[in-house]
Amino acid sequence: MLNYYNRTIEPILSAIATELKRKFLTKTARSQKQSVEFYRDPFRLVPVSSMAEIADKFTRNEIMTSNEIRQIAGMMPSSDPKADELRNSNLSAPNGGIPIKFREGGKSK
DSSP: OHHHIIIIIHHHHHHHHHHHHHHHSOHHHHHTTOOOOOOOOTTTTSOHHHHHHHHHHHHHTTSSOHHHHHHHTTOOOOOOGGGGSOOOTTSOOGGGGOOOOBOTTSOBO
16 A cells, blocks of 8 residues: 555645646745645554554654644644653653752762
8 A cells, every 4th residue: 555655646646736736826825835735644544453552652762742643543632731742651750850950060969
Protein backbone atom coordinates (compact mmCIF):
# COMPACT_ATOMS: atom_id res chain seq x y z
CA MET A 1 0.00 0.00 0.00
CA LEU A 2 2.83 2.38 0.81
CA ASN A 3 4.33 1.83 -2.62
CA TYR A 4 0.92 2.35 -4.25
CA TYR A 5 0.33 5.62 -2.40
CA ASN A 6 3.82 6.97 -3.07
CA ARG A 7 3.94 6.06 -6.75
CA THR A 8 0.31 6.48 -7.83
CA ILE A 9 -1.95 8.43 -5.49
CA GLU A 10 0.48 11.11 -4.26
CA PRO A 11 1.63 12.29 -7.74
CA ILE A 12 -1.96 12.48 -8.97
CA LEU A 13 -3.12 14.45 -5.92
CA SER A 14 -0.09 16.75 -6.15
CA ALA A 15 -0.86 17.52 -9.79
CA ILE A 16 -4.55 18.18 -9.00
CA ALA A 17 -3.68 20.48 -6.07
CA THR A 18 -1.12 22.38 -8.15
CA GLU A 19 -3.58 22.91 -11.01
CA LEU A 20 -6.37 23.97 -8.65
CA LYS A 21 -4.03 26.57 -7.14
CA ARG A 22 -2.99 27.78 -10.59
CA LYS A 23 -6.49 27.94 -12.12
CA PHE A 24 -8.79 28.91 -9.27
CA LEU A 25 -6.76 31.07 -6.88
CA THR A 26 -6.48 34.71 -7.86
CA LYS A 27 -3.29 36.72 -7.55
CA THR A 28 -4.72 38.35 -4.42
CA ALA A 29 -5.49 34.96 -2.87
CA ARG A 30 -1.96 33.75 -3.57
CA SER A 31 -0.47 36.94 -2.08
CA GLN A 32 -2.58 36.29 1.05
CA LYS A 33 -0.92 32.83 1.16
CA GLN A 34 -4.16 30.96 0.49
CA SER A 35 -3.60 27.52 -0.94
CA VAL A 36 -5.14 24.23 -2.01
CA GLU A 37 -3.59 21.24 -0.26
CA PHE A 38 -4.28 17.58 0.32
CA TYR A 39 -3.57 15.51 3.42
CA ARG A 40 -3.11 11.79 3.72
CA ASP A 41 -3.98 9.82 6.85
CA PRO A 42 -1.19 7.25 7.21
CA PHE A 43 -2.87 5.56 10.20
CA ARG A 44 -6.20 4.89 8.46
CA LEU A 45 -5.36 1.27 7.67
CA VAL A 46 -3.85 0.50 11.11
CA PRO A 47 -5.98 -1.87 13.21
CA VAL A 48 -7.23 -0.45 16.51
CA SER A 49 -5.39 -3.17 18.42
CA SER A 50 -2.07 -1.88 17.07
CA MET A 51 -2.85 1.81 17.53
CA ALA A 52 -2.27 1.73 21.32
CA GLU A 53 1.15 0.16 20.84
CA ILE A 54 2.08 2.73 18.17
CA ALA A 55 0.88 5.61 20.37
CA ASP A 56 2.90 4.28 23.30
CA LYS A 57 6.07 4.02 21.21
CA PHE A 58 5.63 7.48 19.69
CA THR A 59 5.11 9.18 23.08
CA ARG A 60 7.74 7.13 24.92
CA ASN A 61 10.39 7.88 22.29
CA GLU A 62 9.37 11.55 22.30
CA ILE A 63 8.33 11.60 18.64
CA MET A 64 4.80 12.94 19.16
CA THR A 65 2.95 14.57 22.05
CA SER A 66 -0.15 13.05 23.60
CA ASN A 67 -2.36 15.69 21.96
CA GLU A 68 -0.90 14.90 18.53
CA ILE A 69 -1.73 11.22 19.05
CA ARG A 70 -5.26 12.17 20.14
CA GLN A 71 -5.66 14.29 16.99
CA ILE A 72 -4.70 11.33 14.78
CA ALA A 73 -7.21 9.13 16.59
CA GLY A 74 -9.94 11.76 16.00
CA MET A 75 -10.28 12.75 19.66
CA MET A 76 -10.42 16.22 21.19
CA PRO A 77 -7.10 17.54 22.57
CA SER A 78 -6.55 17.37 26.31
CA SER A 79 -6.44 20.65 28.25
CA ASP A 80 -3.64 19.28 30.47
CA PRO A 81 -0.46 21.32 29.83
CA LYS A 82 1.64 18.13 30.02
CA ALA A 83 -0.22 16.76 26.98
CA ASP A 84 1.65 19.22 24.75
CA GLU A 85 5.10 18.31 26.09
CA LEU A 86 7.49 15.86 24.48
CA ARG A 87 8.48 13.75 27.47
CA ASN A 88 8.67 10.11 28.40
CA SER A 89 6.00 9.57 31.05
CA ASN A 90 7.72 6.36 32.17
CA LEU A 91 10.74 8.29 33.47
CA SER A 92 10.77 10.38 36.63
CA ALA A 93 11.83 14.00 36.56
CA PRO A 94 15.58 14.50 37.05
CA ASN A 95 16.58 14.91 40.74
CA GLY A 96 13.08 13.96 41.83
CA GLY A 97 11.64 17.12 40.27
CA ILE A 98 13.92 19.43 42.30
CA PRO A 99 15.74 21.90 40.04
CA ILE A 100 19.52 22.11 40.35
CA LYS A 101 20.78 25.46 41.68
CA PHE A 102 23.98 26.87 40.22
CA ARG A 103 26.54 29.20 41.69
CA GLU A 104 28.12 32.03 39.74
CA GLY A 105 31.02 29.87 38.55
CA GLY A 106 28.64 27.35 36.99
CA LYS A 107 29.35 24.75 39.66
CA SER A 108 26.44 23.01 41.35
CA LYS A 109 25.91 23.25 45.12
